[in-house]
Amino acid sequence: MEYNFRDIEKKWQEQWQASGAYKVSNDSPKPKFYVLDMFPYPSGAGLHVGHPLGYIASDIYSRFKRLKGFNVLHPMGYDAFGLPAEQYAIDHGVHPAVSTDQNIKTFRRQLDNIGFCYDWSREIRTSDPSYYKWTQWIFLQLFKSWYNRRTKKAEHITNLVKIFEKEGNAGNEIPNDKFQVPKIGKRVFTAADWAGFTEKEQQDILMEYRLAYCGYGEVNWCEALGTVLANDEVVNGVSERGGHPVVKKKLRQWYLRITEYADRLLEGLERVDFSDSMKEMQTNWIGKSYGAEISFKVKGTSDLLTVYTTRPDTIFGVDFMVIAPEHDLIQSITTPEHKQAVEDYITYVKSRSERERMAEKKISGVFTGAYALNPFNGREIPIWISEYVLAGYGTGAIMAVPCGDERDHKFAQHFNIPITNIIGEHYDGKEANATKDAKLENSDFLNGMVMRNAMEVVINKIEELGIGVRKVNYKMRDAAFSRQRYWGEPFPIVWKNGIAYPLSESELPLELPHVESYKPGPEGEGPLANIAEWTSRDLETNTMPGYAGSSYYFLRYMDPHNATEFCSRKASDYWGQVDLYIGGTEHAVGHLLYSRMWTKGLYDLGFIAHDEPYKKLVNQGMIQGSSRFVYRIHGENKFVSLGLKDQYSTDAIHVDVNIVDGVELDIEEFKKWRTEYETAEFILEEGKYICGTEVEKMSKRLYNTVNPDDVVNKYGADTFRMYEMFLGPVEQSKPWETKGIEGVHRFLKKLWRLFYDELKGKVWNEEKASPAELKVLHKTIKKIEEDTERFSFNTGVSAFMVCVNDLIDLKCHKKEILEPLLILLTPYAPHISEELWHLVGNTSCILDAAYPRVNESYLVESSKEYPISVNGKLRTTIEIALDAPQGEVERIVLDNEVIKKWMEGKPHKKIIYVKGKMVNVVV
RNA sequence: GCGCAUGUGGUGAAAUUGGUAGACACGUCAGACUUAGGAUCUGAUGCCGCGAGGUGUGGGGGUUCGAGUCCCUCCAUGCGCACCA
Incomplete structure (x- = not known):
């Protein structure tokens, strides 16, 4: 009786499906455990062997936890809205819904091949109206909410209206500190003011507080293509496709006020188990800095120039000021004799794309002719304009301290601005020194003080004198939440007289209409603007971005068929946080931050009981491709083997890894691969053609992709699963090498032969186990349990190999030893385990067995x-x-x-x- | 430039707490069975050396009875951020 993996795997996959073996109940006396994969975008290219790595890891862990007595939620679904499907529709005329559906079918078939234990009855698709109904619903909750900085949580907007009616907004500052109420020209209004505003005026003010709000933002507009482009579709200021010019254009956009959650997003990182690099990336993205805003009088005017600095201690080292080219003050402070130069400079800056400005290393700038006055000693400080100061950060103006800041120093040198040294010997006149540990000199009342300590002194003084305030700044901006595209969730918003009104809950879902054309609407609006029945209802024409549906999907899985709520409180209370989240690092800041924010919002509004979605995050590494090369002799259709190629002038050509065994080329397959190679000749070494190798990204273009279907077909799903794990630690990136899979396959055959021999048939028996055999088993139980628990699946696989090798040496075929071993193996190789489990006489599913317990007494050594x-x-x-x-x-x-x-x-x-x-x- | 991560045989890697470096595999070599093998099994396999032995975890230095593991320093690779004041 042979190990016939094809029949075994097919049989059990069908049986598990028929018996609902992976169906999970929300009602269980067992403790819960939630294992989640970052759900995939179903691309047309299908899976390659790199994709399932994380899915296999999570599958092993899910099965392991289930055996350990947990009620395990392990769902899967599809992030089905997105740009590629729309692009495909534009290029091929296939409706995104159709191509997406097709891709999902392929995806599902490929996933099923590998034998995952997903509860498919909970499958979700973000493009499904019954799903995006709740995306729209949550959007409306955010729209109807504001962030109360005093209680530090989101609250219903009606609370804010009540406050305004009673006391105006004196106690609840407008989040955007540049916004003034147009009617009164101030940021602060009274209850009486509020009562006097029209509905439009009131709504405009409320929009400034809403967590999901509408404003104006710049997009990349390409006139020639008549569309809005994403940042990565713009290269060097022109469109990636076609090379047409791209300009910045202000368009009405929706945003999420994620900046209000900046501090809580930072604080929450301390309570979750993410890798340090992941936390660091998020921390950098949020970019919190502490400092002060200081106002400088502009000489001879009543204007105040406000700068933001993290180094107020260097106030006496300020030799010039720099303001962004977009700064409002430029018009009023520029002196007549500098007007022309300033205008020329601003024109020059405007002509350049964001990308060019970022890439530019050359120093540029222009003097305005105006001077600011140092608030402490009245020193005159020239005010310059330069593009190295960004309008969007801080106040769009800086105080430049050349002896302590690299860029300021270069600027001063370039324009011959005299440099004041406030750090004595720490400054060598050649390079700036950003130290905080120098003793201050040339610094008036701060002389002799260590800089680090002077900061607090200066801030206190500044506040005391009323010339500035302590200030915390964030790099993070509010998240743009609209796309001028078709294939996304429609906004449940109606515009009447310039006021955005939410649809009522009963009108949800607002379904995406069917269109024949995906051309953009007029003035950069989305394709929905072309549909008369849509615009006639005054509906919002933007759609939501890709991350909308993925910001709460982990909650919907808990209660996927609920028609009256996105997730019942009972379900979310039971499942709580995702205990283990597995996915790639590419979502480090985007998806993870947005979903963390949505979770906090839903928590504040009382819809769920936890405010961090993921308890532990594991980032799987990338499986890289191991490319193969053949070497064609220059100008001939003749190929030379690797070892001899240096004797000729050759070109290296990528060859499909699937027609190479290890490094040996299958010449017949190669001839068939391309018609041009049909007549190719070969110079061999020792009768073989040896290919060159290189580790590169796995990509169709490099002919180094390996399809899991092929691997599963040849070796079986169990071998494939174990080999992916055997490759190395999950978190680590490593190249795929199909050759090594034989070792794992051999292991499974050896295991099989412990039970059934090709010649003798059944060899397993019911004899009593010896102490040596029990020791092997219990050593394995201990090792597998520990390794699985700490996600060290590669050493787990090797522990199984050691165990089987040891049992072969002991000639052990005893059920007493082998049966518990099958339970240990189930998470890694579910099909073969289930088959043998039944062959030794069990009738129930092996997943319902109890995990073996290690008995230390078998392990003691004398x-x-x-x-x-x-x-x-x-x-x-x-x-x-x-x-x-x-x-x-x-x-x-x-x-x-x-x-x-x-x-x-x-x-x-x-x-x-x-x-x-x-x-x-x-x- | 800044931050983080990683450097161990021909290859993927292991060594969980400072305690026999290279487990487990791939590959390679030798052998067995065989009409045959890209099947299966056995043995060998870090490097130098006939051997005794020496040497060895990116380089250099240190702590320790003892360092892949801890400290300092330099180098290389990967990832992230990048005029963020």
Whole structure:
């Protein structure tokens, strides 16, 4: 009886489906465990062997937890809205819904091949109206909410209206600190003001508070293509496709006020188990900095120039000011004799794309002719304009301290601006020194103070004198939440007289209409603007971005068929946080931050009981491609094997890895691969054509993709699963090498032969196990349990191999040993385990078995083969009883001939004896 | 430039707490069975050396009886951020 993996795997996959083996109930006395994969965008290219890596890891962990007695939620679905499907529609005329559906079918078939334990009855698709109904619903909750900075949480907007009616907004500052209420020209209004505003005026103010709000933002507009482009579709200021010019255009956009959650997003990182690099990326993205805003009087005017600085201690080292080219003050402060130069400079800056400005290393700028006055000593400071100061960060103006800041220093040198040294010998006149530990000089009342300590002193003084305030700044901007595209969730918003009104809950879902054309609407609006029945209802024409549907999908899985709520409170209370989230690092800041924010919003509004979605995050590494090359002799259709290629002038050509065995080219397949190679000739070495190799990204273009279907077909799903894990730690990136899979496949065959022999048939028996056999089993139980628990699946696989090798050596075919081993193996290789489980006489599903418990008493050793060192160098090993007293050990060691030899007759100085570890004799 | 991560045989890697470096595999070599093998099994396999032995975890230095593991320093690779004041 052979190990016939094809029949076995097909049989069990069908059986599991028929019996609903993976159906999960929300009602269970067992403790819960939630394992989640980052759900895929179903691309047309299908899966390659890199994609399932994380899915296999999570599948192993899910099955493991289930065996350990948990009620495990392990769902899967599709992030089905997105640009590629729309692009495909434009290029091929296939409706996105159709191509997406097709892609999902392929995806599902490929996933099913690998034998995952997903509860498919909970499948979701973000493009499904019954799903995006709730995306729209949550959007409306955010639209109807504001962030109360005093209670530090989201609250219903009606609370804010009540506050305004009672006391105006004096206690609840407008989040955007540049916004002024147009009617009164101030940021602060009274209850009486509020009562006097029209509905439009009131709504405009409320929009400034809403967590989902509408404003104006810049997009990349390409006139020639008549469309809005994403950042990565713009290269060097022109469109990636076609090379048409792209300009910045202000368009009405929706945003999420994620900046209000900046502090809580930072604080939450301390309570979750993410990798340090992941936390760091998010922390950098949020970019919190502490400092002060300081106002400088502009000489001879009533204007105030406000700068943001993190180094107020350097206030006496300010030699010039720099303001962004977009700064409002430019018009009023520029002196007549500098007007022309300033205008020319601003024109120049405007002509350049964001990308060009970022890439530019050249120093540029222009003097305005105006001077600011240092608030402490009245010193006149020239005000310059330069594009290295960004309008969007801080106040769009900086105080430049050349001796302490690299860019300021370069700027000063370039324009010959005299440099004041406030840090004495720490500044060498050639390069800026950003130290915080120098003692201040040339700094008036701060002289002699260490900079680090001076910061607080200056801020206090500034606040005392009323010339500035302590200020915290964030790099993070509010998240743009609209796309001028078709294939996304429609906004449940109606515009009447310039006011955005939410649709009522009963009108949801607002379904995406069918269109024949995906051309953009007028003035950069989305395709929905072309549909008369849509515009006639005054509906919003933008759609939501890709991350909308993925910001709460982990909640919907808990209660996927609920028609009255996005997720019942009972379900979310039961499942709570995702205990284990597995996915790639590419979503480090985008998806993870947005979904964390939505979770916090839903928590604040009382819809769920936890405010961090993911308890633990594991980032799987990328599987890289291992490319193969053939070497064609220049100008000929002749190919030379790797070892001989240096004798010729050759071109390296990528060859499909699937027609190469290891590094040996299958010449017949190669000839068939391309018609041009049909007549190719080959120069071989030792009768073989050897290919060159290189590790690159796995990509169709490089002919190094390997389809899991092919691997599964050849070796089976169990082999594939175990080999993916055997490759190395999940978190690590590594190249795929199909060749190595044989070792894992051999292991499964060896396991099979412990039960059934090709010649003898059944060899397993019901004899009583020996202590040696029990020791092998229990060592394995312990190791597998530990390794699986800490996601060390590669060492887990090798522990199985060691176990089977040991059992073969012991000629052990005993059910008493083999049966528990099958349970251990189930998470890794579910099909073969289930098959053998039934063959040894069980009738229930192996996943319902109890995980074997390690019995330490089988593992106790009475003696150990100690490594014995002399002066730290290993010289021999001696078998010594573990309970031998130190004196006894020393006597045995010193008596040993090998040790005596190495001691060369010298007396021992001391003997280090670590019980159960080693002995070291020092002479 | 800044930050983070990683450097171990021909290859993927292991060594969980400072205690026998290279487990487990791939590959390679030798052998067995065989009409045959890209099947299966056995053995060998870090490097130098006939051997005794020496040497070895990116380089250099340090702590320690003992360092892949801890500290300092330099180098290389990967990822992230990048005029963020």
